[in-house]
Every structure is written in C-alpha cells, then in structure tokens.
Amino acid sequence: MQRTIFTEDHEAFRDSVRQFIAKEITPNLPEWEAAGFIPRDFYKKTAEIGINGLQIPDQYGGGGIDSFLFNTVVYEEIGYAAASLGGFQVHLNTVLPYFLEYAGEEQRDRWFPGFADGSLVSAIAMTEPGIGSDLAGVTTTAVRDGDDYILNGNKTFITGGINADLVIVVARTSKDPENRRKGLSLLVVEGDMPGFIRGRNLHKIGMKSSDTAELTFDNVRVPARNLLGEEGAAFKMLAHNLPQERLSIAITxxxxxxxxxxxxIDYAKERLVFGKPLADFQNTKFVLAECATELQAGQALVDQALIALDGGTLTPADAAKVKLFCTEMQARVIDKCLQVHGGYGYMSEYPIARLYADARVTRIFGGTSEVMKSVISKSMGL
Ligand SMILES: Cc1cc2nc3c(=O)[nH]c(=O)nc-3n(C[C@H](O)[C@H](O)[C@H](O)COP(=O)(O)OP(=O)(O)OC[C@H]3O[C@@H](n4cnc5c(N)ncnc54)[C@H](O)[C@@H]3O)c2cc1C
Structure with missing residues (x-):
C-alpha cells in the first residue's frame, strides 16, 4: 500500500541517508560489533549530514524541525540495512527528547551545540539491578546539599553508558509513603564527575555494536543546575516521553x-532444493506472503501513530499497542525468515542471524510486552 505520510523532502533525505548507511555503516558494522561499541567519530559524521540535530532549534546548530518524520526516515533506513545501532538510537531517540522537552535556557546553551555537532554522546539510566519494570521502586538517591545533590546508587543495562558524556539518571530526591511515583527526579551526570564509575560493558546475545553498561554513583556531587525539569516530577516526564520512545522501537x-x-526473498530465489529454487515451493511463497501481510499491518499502525505523535495526540496506551504489535510481529517474521534460510540462517555471517539475535530485546527494553499489556488494559478500565 502506498504510504501517505512522507513528502518529496523526506524522500530526498531518505536517499542521502541510504547512501550514507551504505558507505559508513554497512561496511563498518562487523568491526563495531567486535569492539562492542560505535566509535565516537561516527556521531560526528552523522552530525555532518544533519541527522543529530534534526529537532534541535536552529540557533544551536540544529535543523529546528518539530516533526518526528525525518527521524523516522533515519531509523527506518538503518533497519532496512539490517543494522541495529542501539547506542546511537537511544542517544537521539530516547535521551535527546528529554533535553528538547525539559532543558532550561542555560542547559540548552551548554548542551545543545554538542548534540547538534556530534561531540556529545548521551545515555539514560533508569534500570537498577533490582528494579526494571517497576520503575517507581527506584532506590538510587539524590540528597540536596547546598547547591548540589549527592547521588548514590547502581544502574544496569544502560545503553551507551560506557561512552556517554551525559547520563540522565533517575533518582529519588524525596519519599512519599502514600505514592511511590512522587519524589523521583532526573539529574544529568557528566562523564568526568568524581564518583561516577563505569562498570563492565555487558556481553549480550545481540545488539553487539551497542555498549550496555553497569554504572555506579558513589557520592557523586551533581550541581543543582543539572536537574532536568522539575524536582520530583520524573515519573510524569518519563510517562510523557515513553510513547515516542516506544514508537521508535516499533519503527525499528x-x-x-x-x-x-x-x-x-533473495535467498529463496537463489537456493536450490530438490533441484529447483526454494522460492518455487508453495510453502515458501505462503510463508513470505504471511510475513508481507504482517508487515503491512504493522506499517498501517506505525504510520497512524506517527501522525498522532506529530499532532500531539499519541496516547500511552496507543503507543503501547504499536510497540506490542510491531515487536511481537518482528519476532514472528524474523523467525520465519530465518527458517527459510535453513542452517545458513543460524550462521553469524548471515545478516538474518544478526537480525534474529538483535530482535529479541525489543520485547524487553522500553517496557516489556507484559508491561505494554498492563498499560493497554489499564486504558480499558481493567
Ligand atoms: C540490551 C538492553 C538495553 C537496555 N537499555 C537500557 C537503557 O539504556 N536504560 C535503562 O534504564 N534501561 C535499559 N534496559 C533495561 C530494560 O528497560 C529492562 O530490562 C526492562 O524494563 C525490564 O526490566 P527487568 O530486566 O528488570 O525485568 P523485570 O522487571 O524483572 O521483569 C521480569 C519479567 O517479569 C515480567 N513482569 C514485570 N512486571 C510485570 C507485571 N506487572 N505483570 C506481569 N509480568 C510482569 C516482565 O515482563 C518480565 O518478563 C536495557 C535492557 C537491555 C536488555
């Protein structure tokens, strides 16, 4: 079906992004996967073609675009190239939106130019060893001391945490026994602050080009001017931004x-079984026809959600439905496509194997499928 959400400008941008990916990502991906992170100069290169600053106001060197559609083009093209750049995507799709939404004037002056020119790399630290889905249970504390907060706690699974210059940390600044969601705040920790300790780059089964860190905050003195948004309002801010993050995961x-x-499709046309191309067998045609139909359904949902996001009407429940459907569908489709490859599909040198391993996490991060179902069922009054 013809998509109707993009203009000629988006398609021209898509062409240049596609060429960039073919030159700068596809040939380098194996090296980045072996290293376990994306080199910093990649962020500079994407900045040069205007990717990093798309939504940053133009006085800071950005593109000043409100719409999320140009970002969508970037993440679609990365996905079509069978790549998953977790750290890069979290930096621009998850973390930057918090700065765009909540940074004050002085913070914008300090940080936006670095986001736009690719010299700053960022991460967000919500999850703790004992707390993931139940975010209201965060135990990391930030206690006010004069003009600073003293930050203590441990975070884990932090995408981009090994290389980040700025980490938004969810910490408890006060306790309300009646309401655990109250009293959480967002503090921006800078990479060189004493007491900020980066632990292991965790070994994962997929998404190997993205670093995933354990982080420790040991009496880190964070200036109060690094508080993002209002003190105690983190839960509200997270709830506000999560729909866009979840839609981004669905797009990928x-x-x-x-x-x-x-x-x-390419493999089935080339591979001969029982003396004829695999694509000639009815089972292959039917499996791929089922997959194409699933993709179409996902596309309709994503495009509708993108219109809602740009219009400011994407609800948490709708974003949860889109993430739930698209990531569960991604798993079904990639599994079937791997099966079409037979034993070769299980070999790491085949991109389908990488897609299979990378896909497993989209049903976990950004909120698990079970959490999506909780959000949806709540919206149904259940
Ligand atoms: C590769 C990777 C990158 C990540 N990047 C980041 C990052 O950059 N920043 C960050 O802060 N976090 C990150 N995370 C953490 C991620 O968001 C959490 O793993 C996720 O939210 C789940 O939390 P958990 O692992 O503690 O699982 P748990 O919350 O312990 O869940 C365990 C199981 O219980 C189920 N469950 C939980 N609650 C319910 C319920 N109410 N009803 C039914 N079932 C339930 C879950 O669905 C899951 O199946 C990342 C994780 C991974 C794997």
Missing amino acids: GLATATAAVNLA
Whole structure:
C-alpha cells in the first residue's frame, strides 16, 4: 500500500541517508560489533549530514524541525540495512527528547551545540539491578546539599553508558509513603564527575555494536543546575516521553522485519532444493506472503501513530499497542525468515542471524510486552 505520510523532502533525505548507511555503516558494522561499541567519530559524521540535530532549534546548530518524520526516515533506513545501532538510537531517540522537552535556557546553551555537532554522546539510566519494570521502586538517591545533590546508587543495562558524556539518571530526591511515583527526579551526570564509575560493558546475545553498561554513583556531587525539569516530577516526564520512545522501537522492529523478508526473498530465489529454487515451493511463497501481510499491518499502525505523535495526540496506551504489535510481529517474521534460510540462517555471517539475535530485546527494553499489556488494559478500565 502506498504510504501517505512522507513528502518529496523526506524522500530526498531518505536517499542521502541510504547512501550514507551504505558507505559508513554497512561496511563498518562487523568491526563495531567486535569492539562492542560505535566509535565516537561516527556521531560526528552523522552530525555532518544533519541527522543529530534534526529537532534541535536552529540557533544551536540544529535543523529546528518539530516533526518526528525525518527521524523516522533515519531509523527506518538503518533497519532496512539490517543494522541495529542501539547506542546511537537511544542517544537521539530516547535521551535527546528529554533535553528538547525539559532543558532550561542555560542547559540548552551548554548542551545543545554538542548534540547538534556530534561531540556529545548521551545515555539514560533508569534500570537498577533490582528494579526494571517497576520503575517507581527506584532506590538510587539524590540528597540536596547546598547547591548540589549527592547521588548514590547502581544502574544496569544502560545503553551507551560506557561512552556517554551525559547520563540522565533517575533518582529519588524525596519519599512519599502514600505514592511511590512522587519524589523521583532526573539529574544529568557528566562523564568526568568524581564518583561516577563505569562498570563492565555487558556481553549480550545481540545488539553487539551497542555498549550496555553497569554504572555506579558513589557520592557523586551533581550541581543543582543539572536537574532536568522539575524536582520530583520524573515519573510524569518519563510517562510523557515513553510513547515516542516506544514508537521508535516499533519503527525499528518493523524496519528490521522488512529487511528480513527481503533477505529471505533473495535467498529463496537463489537456493536450490530438490533441484529447483526454494522460492518455487508453495510453502515458501505462503510463508513470505504471511510475513508481507504482517508487515503491512504493522506499517498501517506505525504510520497512524506517527501522525498522532506529530499532532500531539499519541496516547500511552496507543503507543503501547504499536510497540506490542510491531515487536511481537518482528519476532514472528524474523523467525520465519530465518527458517527459510535453513542452517545458513543460524550462521553469524548471515545478516538474518544478526537480525534474529538483535530482535529479541525489543520485547524487553522500553517496557516489556507484559508491561505494554498492563498499560493497554489499564486504558480499558481493567
Ligand atoms: C540490551 C538492553 C538495553 C537496555 N537499555 C537500557 C537503557 O539504556 N536504560 C535503562 O534504564 N534501561 C535499559 N534496559 C533495561 C530494560 O528497560 C529492562 O530490562 C526492562 O524494563 C525490564 O526490566 P527487568 O530486566 O528488570 O525485568 P523485570 O522487571 O524483572 O521483569 C521480569 C519479567 O517479569 C515480567 N513482569 C514485570 N512486571 C510485570 C507485571 N506487572 N505483570 C506481569 N509480568 C510482569 C516482565 O515482563 C518480565 O518478563 C536495557 C535492557 C537491555 C536488555
């Protein structure tokens, strides 16, 4: 079906992003996966073609665009190229929106130019060893001491945490026994602050080009001017930003599932079984037809959600539905496409194997599928 959300400008931008990916991402991905992170100069290169600052106001060197559609083009193209750049995507799709929404004038002056020119790399630290889905239970504390907060606690699974210059940390600044959601704040920790300790770059089964860190905050003195938004209002801010983050994950899920179908079609046309191309067998045709139909359904949801996001009407429950459907569909589709590849699909040198491993996490991060179902069922009055 013809998509109707993009203009000629988006498509021209798409062409240049596609060329950039073919030159700068596809050939380098194996090296980044072996290293366990994306080199910093990559962020400078994406900045040069205007990707990093799309939504940053132009006085800070950004593109000043309100719409999320140009960002969507970038993440779709990365997915179509069968790549998942977790750290890069979290930096721009998850963390930057908090700065765009909540940074004050002085913070904008300090940080926006670095986001726009690619010299700043960021991460967000919500999850703790004992707390993931139940975010209201955060135990990291930030106690006010004069002009500073003293930050103590441990975070884990932090994408981009090994290399980040700025980490937004969710910490408890006060306790309300009646309401655990109250009293959480967002503090921006800078990479060189004493007491900020980066632990292991965790070994994962997929998303290997993105660093995933354990972080410790041991009496880190964070100036109060690094408080993002209002003290005690983090839960509200997180709830406000999560729909866009969840839609971004859905977009990547759909795009990588699309890449898998294209890989399976190419493979099925080339591979001979029982003396004829695999694509000639009715089962192959039917499996891929089912996959194409699933992609179409996901696309309709994503495009509708993008219109709602740009219009300011994307609800948490709707974003949860889109993430739930697209990431569960991604898993089904990529699994079927791997099956089409037979034993070769299980070999790491085949991109379908990477897609399979990378896909597993989209049903976990940004809120698990079970959490999505909780959000949706709450909106149904259940
Ligand atoms: C590769 C990777 C990158 C990540 N990047 C980041 C990052 O950059 N920043 C960050 O802060 N976090 C990050 N995370 C953490 C991620 O968001 C959490 O793993 C996720 O929210 C789940 O939390 P948990 O792992 O503690 O699982 P738990 O919350 O312990 O959940 C365990 C199981 O219980 C289920 N469950 C939980 N609550 C309910 C319920 N109410 N009803 C039914 N079932 C339930 C879950 O769905 C899951 O199946 C990342 C994780 C991974 C794997």
